[in-house]
Structures are given as C-alpha cells and as structure tokens.
Amino acid sequence: MRISRKWLSQYMDLSDLSLEELAEKITAAGFEVEGTEILGQGTGLVIGQVLTCEPHPDSDHLHVTTVDTGDEVLNIVCGAPNVAAGQKVIVARPGARLPGGEIKAGKIRGVESCGMICALFELGVDKHLLRQEQIDGIEILPQDAPVGHEDPLEYLGYRDEILEIGLTPNRSDCLAAFNMAAEAGAILNRPVTLPAFEGAADEGKPTDAICRTETEGCSLFMEKVIGSVTIKPSPKWMQELLRASGMHSINNVVDISNIVMLETGQPMHFYDIDAIAGHEITVKDGFRESYTALDGVAYQLEPQDLVITNQGRPIGIAGIMGGEDSKILDTTRGLIIECALFDHVRIRNTARRLNLNTEASQRYQKGIEPLAAQKAMDRAVQLLKEYADATDIEATVIAGSDGYKPREITCTLEEINHRLGTDFKLEEVVDVLGRLHFSPVTENGIIRVTIPSWRTDMEGMADVSEEVIRLLGYDRLPSTLPEMPMTEGKLDPMQHMTRMTRTMFSELGFQEALTYTLVSTEKKEEAVLTSGDAIELASPLSEQRRWIRTGILPSLLEAAAYNRSRKVKDIALFEISDIETATSRTRQLAFVIEGNLQNSEWTHVALPADFYTAKGILEAWLKRQGIDEARIRFKADAISDLFHPYRSARILVGRDIIGVAGEIHPSRGKERTVMAEVDMTRVLKLKKSKVRFKPVSKYPAVDRDIALVLKQDVPAAAVKETVLRQGRLDKETVIRDVQIFDVYQGEHVAEDEKSLALRLVFQSDKKTLTDDEIGSVMDKVLSALEKEHSAKLRS
Template identity: 35%
Template structure:
C-alpha cells in the first residue's frame, strides 16, 4: 500500500511532522513502513513551459525546433517527441536542472541548432511507464491550459510529495485505504479525522425508473447498491486526480474510471462503472454462472466460468465477474453518456476462489477477499456519484437501486482490564485503556469492571479478546512492555546434549571448509529414495505444487548434488556443501511421517589451490574420508570407526564404502558414479551421508586427558604381501587386536603393486609404535609383542612378510 502524505493530510493533520518521524511512529505501532519514497527524486529547476512555436528541424526529420516561454524568457529547445505541437503547456527542465539519476541539463547543439533545456515526459521525471496515462505513454506530457509558464512544475505534478510504502500483514486490510490509514495515524497522533463531505444536486428523475435489480445468489452477494448518472462527459481527469492515482501506484485512464479507482483507494471499497446503454436491458441480475459460460473481461481475454462463480449480468449475459473484473461488453468508453456505479458486498471466500480459478488478482479482489467495511458500501457509491457530478458534469439520478440483507451488527467483545494486564505482563490503568480505544474510535463502555467493546465494521480483524489486547499493547507502546526473566527452580535455557553435539558437527564441517546448505524436503519420485541409507514407504503429498516437489525425501544427497550442479553451471568450479536435516522414513504410530535427522556432504573440484606456492590438490575419496574421521573424533567417537567397501546404486563401484561404528552401519561415503556425474554435468564428485540421530545418540566415555609421555617409544615398520582384495582396514584391525596394550599407534604409509610383486598381490607397509607410559621398554618386550602381531597377520589374514 502506497500512502501519499499530501493526500493523507486531507483527513488528518500531519503538517510539521517529518515523513521519517511519521514512518517511525507508524512502524512502532504495528504497521511496518518499508520505505519512504521522495517523489521529487532531488529534481530542481523543472518549470512549466508554453510552446509558442514549433517547426521541423532542417537537418533532422524526427526533431523539432521549439520556442518555449518559460516565464522569464522565451528560449529555444530541440524536442524529438512525436506529439509536440505549438500551443501546448509542457514540462521543461531548464539549463542547470537536475533530473532523477543525477542527470544534469546543459546547453547543447543538435545538428547545428542550439537547445537550451529539455521538454520532458513523465518517465523522465522518474514516474514508472506503467503509471503514465496511455495518451502520453509515448512522448512528452501535456499540462492543462491553467498551468502558468515559469511556475515550478513539481507541485503541479504532485511530485513535491513523500510516499510511505506499507508492508501490511494479512489481518490489517483496514489499512488498504486512505481513510483506514487516517484512522490509524489519527490514533497515533491523538487526533480526530476529517471524513470527505458528500453533497451534490440530485435530478428529479429517479434511478429506480431506469434500472431494475435482482439478486439470485444472496449468500454470496447480500448487499448491492447502484447509482445512475446521466449526461456524463468522458475525458481526461483533472491533474490533481491523476497525480493522486499515480502516487498510489494506479494508472489514470479516463475521468469515470479514475473516480472509481480514487474511491477504491480512499474508502477501500471497490466500485465498478457500467455503460448503461451497453447493458441494453436496463436490468442487473446477480447470479451464479452457468457451467462453461464465457465472458471477455476488460483485459480482452475470454474466460470460461464455473457454476459456483458469481457474475453480474444484464439478464441475458455476464457483464462482469463479480468482485474481480468487469466485462468488455459493458466498458465505459469515449461515447458513454450514462453510467451505472456498482458498489457491493461480496462474500470474501467466493471472491478469493473465483479470483484464483480465473487467474485474475486485482486491487478490487484483494480487498473483497479480505472483507470490506459494510458501512462504507453506500458511502463509497455516494462519493463516486459526487465526484462524477463535479468532474464529468454528470447528472445524478435521485436515490439508489439497492438490495440490502447484510448483517452489519458489530462484533461484541467483553474483556476485563486484569485479563489484558495479565497477558501483557503490564499494569495499564483502566483510564489509559479507555483512552487508547477512544483514540482508535472503537466504541467501548466500562461495565462492572469489564470493557464492553463493539468492534467497528471497518476493523474486520477484531474478533476475540486477544485482538483487543494487541490493539492496547501496540498503541500503549511495545517499548513500554517491561523486560523480565523467566523464574524457575532450575537455570532456564541451555542446549540439550543432542543440540550441543549437533553444533559440534556443524562447527567442525564449517571449520573444514564446507558451506551449510538448506534444501527442499520435497523431491520427485525418481529422487525420493536415491542414495538412501535405508528405505521405507514414501510419503506423497495429496496436492503437490509440482511433480518435482511431490514426495518427502529419504536422502539428503540428491538435493546437495543439485546445488553443486547449480553452482558449477555458474562457474563456481570448487564446491563443498553440507546439510543437516530430516529424511522421512515411513510413518509413526500417529500417522505422521517418521523424521530422522541425517548429515550429508558433497565436494567437487579443488581442495587445495595455492597458486603462489604452485600447490594444487583436487578432492578425492580420502579428503572426504578424513573429514568424516575428524568429525567423529571431535565427538569422541574415533575409536570403533571403520570403513567397509560396498556397492550402492548411483555410486562408483570401486570407491564406495559403508561407514561403520562398532560393527553398526551409520552411513555411506564414496564417489558419485561417472554416469551420474555426467548426467549432472559434474567432474569427480564425492558424497557422504550419515544417520546423525544415530551418531549423536552413541554414548561416549568421559573425556580423559593423558599426559605427554615421559618415556621414549619404539617404532617397527613392516611390509606385508597380501591378496589384492584384502583391505588395509582388515590388516589394521588384526594388528591392533594382536598388539596388546603396548601397541599405541598403527599407520599405513605405503601401497605397492608392480615389479617384484606377483600378479593378484599387493604390498602394504605399516608403521607400528610401541610404548609404556610408566617405563622404558626393552628390546625383548618389543620383539615379543611384535612377533605376536606377525603371527596373527600370517594366520588370520594370510599375509607374508615382504623381504
């Protein structure tokens, strides 16, 4: 909602209050002001000019040489607009003027002719093209005859204005009108508001003699008011009216249409104007559409209607989709002389459903679907009739054609001051509460210690006690609510052990150089179970937004791969992402999806890229394996961690492993299959996923710190020849099992296949470290322990000591 401060000042006195100060007060009272728009855009030296003479440029067919009276003098300006002509009043940026974008106007020569300034279009004054009247969408803007050459053009065009942009929450539809905003600002400033004074001369002829009305769908349209205005002269709206519409973000069309839009913005009550002669029957019937019935709306699109949609008809065919858009067959046009003004109350649910189904969302439908003020339906019609009489020379026929079965009884809310104070944790006096409600012009009476409130119909959001509490709190001042701490026997707050461990995981992964990603929980049928650690019946949405977002995921990897592809496609060659989030595995006993938290990571590209040191390292399996090991170590779970080769669909058959802890599978790690990489336009890419809930639920021993050894350790290196399929992990487990308490560390440092090693065999070299924290070991003790290891390797793993 755009709120012109000049327009607002018509209803509530805001003279002397800076727009920034007003915006701050409004924001603090509960309606957020997103921005303050200075319509002048810093422009200077922009004046009214009178084109005394206009001739073609001798050297350019599309240029004109104009002699323009700018008040103090007549100056020559070259203009290329097709609609420039002698006798026009125009907008002139004189030499030295500054236009939006810090564009400075200087003297110039165009094809040998001097130009002292610029004749401007509205677009050049920073008015959006979609708001410029169609007649001036191309070319310069022509001012009314009453404009005086030399006067400042900005006030004339309403550009000496500040516009507040409101970001309204759905419940505050009352502020979708200037009067609604005036009530709000009046309450904030403790002022009353001045409502428009409606007075006009009626014709002796009665509206009921020309127009008949029938409503066949009373549930969806309980109130309908029609005014008839004869002898209307269609033309341009006066400049003040065009300026106010453009400030509100509405494009001017002609005087009658502009008046209906003006009243819409002023009262928040949508109106529609029909050409009486085009109706043809002198009759309006409101009914539900027939299934498959068609209408061509004002945007020149033929639309097919459903049987539950409300339409306005002339008794024969639809002339408007009620509350959404009028029909082309009854549009007000240049030849219109008699106008029917429609003002009605349509059921919000009906309008919202129709608007959605026909694919039309207008200013009118936005207000109808939120609920308009029943008490303004008649007032808005009368206001429009008054303005058409004044601006378009219309003759308003006596009375209105009306059917009214709408219940306008205000919502009664009874609440005690104690209830309000208890909920707010404050001590606001009864007198202060009554004062606040009076400022808001909410009818209130104190009866037996209770506030008896009749909520005004303009405030459709006031329905329950809590709504009144909110009104009092925001007008009293949210800043006045005292700050208190919860009182409890135990210390409030803090992380649970699970949450603390999850933070450790995230902190480690980010410290390792991975970036956290947040991806959709919904995926497609094809991707729902891809790379899943475990599968279960999938959970499908009944009404998905699309097929790509129709099923709850059972793995985090597919969406992380999508994110990697997205980044690589935008020339981010090195990607390292991780995510902690839920996967959904079947149902729980209550029928809801079973959520299990997982952690996953995807890396591709370079892991090390130090150009200065000429050092580059691409990611590989062992980089990601090292990250997993480091993460588990940070949780105190490094002991018992192992990796077992496996095959998983979508993963490289020779570079994939299960992540195992104390014999239980907790995750997977490996390279994405080359075919899958190619399909996703990725180079070598590695992924891992772990059941984070299972990992963080593992109990860990109390952390014990071990002092730095005082006694020296002894190392022994062994090279073993084993079958090619024997894994280093298997050998390491045998070594650790046989080494006893003296064996402190085992490290694989070499792998060899080739000359001097027979086919089907490989050589693995390990470094073994022996130590005792209490004493220095003897050679005999080390030899004895080492021989146990060698014997175990021979008997249990079939390993031969390489000579």
C-alpha cells in the same frame, strides 16, 4: 498508498502543519511515510492569453507569440507544436523559478523572448499523470480561465502535496481514504468530518433484477439498477483527487466508481444497463475458456477463477477487471452496479496467474472490511444522484451476507501497563481508545471496547495495548537496562564435532568445498545417504536447482570433475553440510579423493587414493571421538549405481549404519575416485568412551610375525578382531596392535585359499614380557584362529 494533503484537508484542519511535520507524525504512529511529492511547482507563474502567433523567421519549428498576462504583453518564443492565437496558457515570467531552473529574458535566434509558455511536466507534474497530448505540447487552459491569475497551479488543482505511505500487511484498511482520515485524526487528535451517506442506497422502487452467487468464493453479492444517468465530465474536485492518486479522469460515472473505491476501499463495477440482458448477474466458477477484458487482452479462464456472468456468459473477471462488451460509454443511459466480497486467496491466485495487478485486485488480495460493500453502495448512489443526475433507481438486490459480528475486547489498565512496562493513567488510555473509535466503556476497573468494522486486525488485549503506545508515543516507554544473564561460552557437541572434523581433514591435506544445496532431479536421485523424501521448490529458478538435496556426494563429485577437467591431478575435497528432507534435518560429512592424498617428491613417498585410504581416514576420525576401533566394521555391499559393486562398504558402529565408503563405479569415470559420506548426527548420538591421556609404557615392545593359511572368503578384519580379542594376560591387554602386511595367493597355496601375514605387537604397562608369556598368548591366538576361521600356520 498515495493520499494527498488536499484530500485529508477535506476531513480535518491541517493548515498549521507543514508537509514534513505531517509526515513525521504519521510515521511516528506506525505508518511509514516512504516519500513525499509536490504535485506541481513553480514561482512567478501567471495565466495568460496568446494574442498573436507567427512562425519564427529563422526556424522551421519555433513560433513568435505575444501573450497578454493581465498587466503587460510579453513577447515569447515558443517551440511547442500546439501553440496558437487565442489560447489561455500558463506563462513563466522572467525571474520565475521552475524545477528545471530560473527563467530569464533573452534572445532566441535573434528574436527577443521574455518568458516561457509552459507544459505541465515542466512544472514538476509527473508525466504518468498526463495524457500524451499534454506531454507533447504546452498546457491549453479552458477559455474561462482568468487572465492575470497568479497561481495557475492552484487554479488547475496541481497545487497539492502527496504522501506515499507504506502500509504494513495488517493495516490494509487504510487503503481506504475514509479510514486513513480517521487514523490521521486519531494520530493528530483532531476532529474528523466525513461525508454523510449512510442509507443513500436504501431508496428504490421494486425491481426485477436477479443477483446470485453460486460459489463459495463469494460470500456477498449486491446489485442495484440505476435506470437513468447523464454522462458528462467529472467535477473539478473529483478530477483532482483522482489525479493525486495516480488515476486519469474519464467521465463522471467511471470516476465515481474509482472515487468510491479509493474512499471506502471497496472495489465496485458499473455495467452499461443495455449490455446486461434481463438485469441478471451471477458470480460462479468452473469456466475454461478465453475472455476479453476491458484492456482488450484475451485471458484464459480456469475452473478456479471467479467469474461475473450474465445468462451464463462471462462479463467480468471477479475482483480484477470487467469486460469490453459491458463498459460505460458516452452513450450509456443507465447503470447496473455490482458490489461484492470475494475470497482474497482466489483473487490473489487468479491475478498472479493472469499477471493482472489492478487497483481492485490489490485491495481484494489484502482483505476488505465486512461492511465496506454496503458503504460503497451508499456512497456510489449519493454521488451518482448529485453528479450524474441519477434517477429511476431500483431497490438493491442482495445474495449472501457479509457475516459481520461486532467484536468486543475487555482488558484492564493494569494489564495494559504491565504489558507495556508503563504507568499510563486511565484517562489518557480511554482518550486514545475513543480517538480510535473503539467506543471504550469502563466499569469496575474493566475497559470494554467495541472494535470498528474496518479494524479487522484487532484480536485481543495485546492489540489494544499496541494501539495505546502507538498513539501516546513510543518515547513514553521508560528507559531500563536490559537483563544480561551470564552464559557460559562454549561449543555445543555438534559444533565441537564439526570443528574437530575441519581441523583433522585440513591436517590430512584436504580442502573444504561449499557446493549448492539446490540440485537437479538427476543429482537428487543419486543421493546415497538419504533419510527421507526430498523437498521440491514451488518455483525453482531452473531445472538444475529444483530440489533441496538429500546427500552431499553428487555435488562434491561434480566439484571434483570441475577440478579434473582443469588438469588438477591430486584432488582431496571434503564438505560438511546440513541435509534437510521432508521429515528430518541432519548434518553430514562427505569427502572425495583422486590421485594421491599425500605426495613427497623428495622422499618418493606417496599415499595413493584407494578404498583403504578412505577406511583409515574414517577409522581415525571415529577414534578421535572416543569410538573404539573394535566397534567399527566395514560391511562389503553394493550400495548404489554410484559405487563400485566390489569396492564399497557400509560403515557400521555396532549395529548402527553411519555411512558408506568406496570407489566410484567404473562406468562413471576412468579415474579411480574414492569417496565416503557419513551421517554426523547419527555419530553424535552413539555411545562413546572418554578420550583419556595414557602414558607411554616404559617397558619394551615385542613383535611377532605369523603367516596364516585360510579360505579366501575369510575377511582380514575378522582375523584381526579374533587376535585382539585373545590378547589378554593376567587381566591386561598385551597385544597392542595387529598389522596385516602381506596377502599371498599362488604357488604352495591352494586355489581357494590365501596366505595372510600378520605382525603382532606385544607390550605391558607392568613389566617386561617373557618369551613364555608371549608364547602362551600366541597359543591362545592360534587356537582361536583355527577354531573360528580354520586358519593354520603356514609352514
């Protein structure tokens, strides 16, 4: 908010404080002064009168003038198009210092010039505060301006200093100058004298005016008829305060409505009395039509918008802007005042949708004190009577209520000191609360305060203690060393798994990818390992970034396609990312392989990307975490349209599905792309064996190769599982490994059968195995294979 030093000085004495000191004290109390501004600057200025004005003999736009400054007549060459004889102007004499530099005497195109006739923007006045004619030429002063006056900026009301204060969301009450003045008085510990206007609106003869609220979005609606006013220029002090606040003066009546809003924080609207039929005003909603506001723009009203109406037709967008057909004109003879409390959420939604960020809507959106409407009505009537000759005043009509109930908070000095870690005395705490108009009363060690109506942010003891330290100064807080308990520096289980995963995949030749968390609707639908509904952004930047993804694979496949299109043949990417849905948050791992995972041109060895490559990687990854190979199963399944229907599988550990793996569907691309996605959060919860060191056996290993004939639909993994289950001798597992090294179909094998070649590795940690011992284990294996899978040795 903007507030000027001159405005604050109306309420308290600030003569002993510089602008910097004032800003520092206000900032220290929690109101950050984001910037200061001097409204107008310049030394060596004087009010002069143009005696003569002639065209310059060597220019088509310059003028040669003589200007009376009271004690001398100066020759000045002026380039302003609006300069003329007889005008009262601002003159910068030689030696004057302006924001643009020092003024010196000299010759301009051969003609002597001793000074400069000034425009206001040349004196540092912001152009936004000026009318177009003031920007295009010099400033023309009133004819009664005293020639020789040596402070024209003070005469015009531009000798002022502005504080730009950044209010926190909980202190919107300080958008009102009266409240900001009360706050500054409390901070500076100085008496504050505000204008007396309470009850000014109580007078009034009986009225026929009708005031109604027909929506839950308006809790209080007030209307007052002023039968007669005089439209004229505003008083000088009012114009100066509006200018310091960044507003232009229009006329006395419109300016009064703006001044009251700035003083009390309560927006209000004045209607031309002749534009309101039957003096009836109703606030309602439910409209769906176009409406032309004061700015001349037609806005589309929606049913949720609050609208001010007269006999069913809109005359204003509630809390935002009035209408073109009821504004105050120079011919206005009387007023109808509207003052209301509107729901801040409804106002915010309408203002945002219509892109109408007015002074009124800003205040309604941030919240207004319950008693502000009555204060504003009183102040408006007082100013209208004094500066607009208001007469024929009717009684105020009220619909609804403000719902205000005074709030009391009780606490003790011990509670405040304990919370702040201080040792304040009761006298200084009570003094602070009194300066804040909290009306403190102490009884039996209990402090009872009554919260002013404008302090809607105060809720409990914690807020009271904050007010105490804010005004007494944060430098009063004692300096203590912070507690620093020792904590063991280590990774949590998920961090440990993530680090191990990154290390392993990097060792295998993968590169880690980072893809967008936000995806399109198409990619959202392609997620294969989702655990809940996707979250949609309320305001997405584009259709490509509408959803928070529920799976990594679609994004990782896009990264692979990007590389492939740039002639990268061998692609191995992995990504670890947190996945968030409407009901859960998990961490997932995904990888994509194309071409060869590993390739050695020298040794002519390559590891191609196929389903079994992905299977081996996942088995090795799970084994590193203590999940035995016997617990891992790959169940063939048609997972989604993204996967090949016959070359994909769900990954199970016991009965828990932890992920999916397989090749991409042929319709998605010509390249053989192998991919997998695993729920790391689910894997973390699995029961695991501790990964222990086991010494290498000092006894020799023995290989036995067998070829089995069995039905084509018998999975090789099931055969392997059966062999391992039977590989025990004297309570020791002696079959250490089973490798499937050949599958044959063709001559000498029936059409519905296949030949499976296995290599069994036998080894004991206790002794060298004999042929008889190996043979006995082999007999058990073959018997179990025949019983469970109808498998026979191939002859």
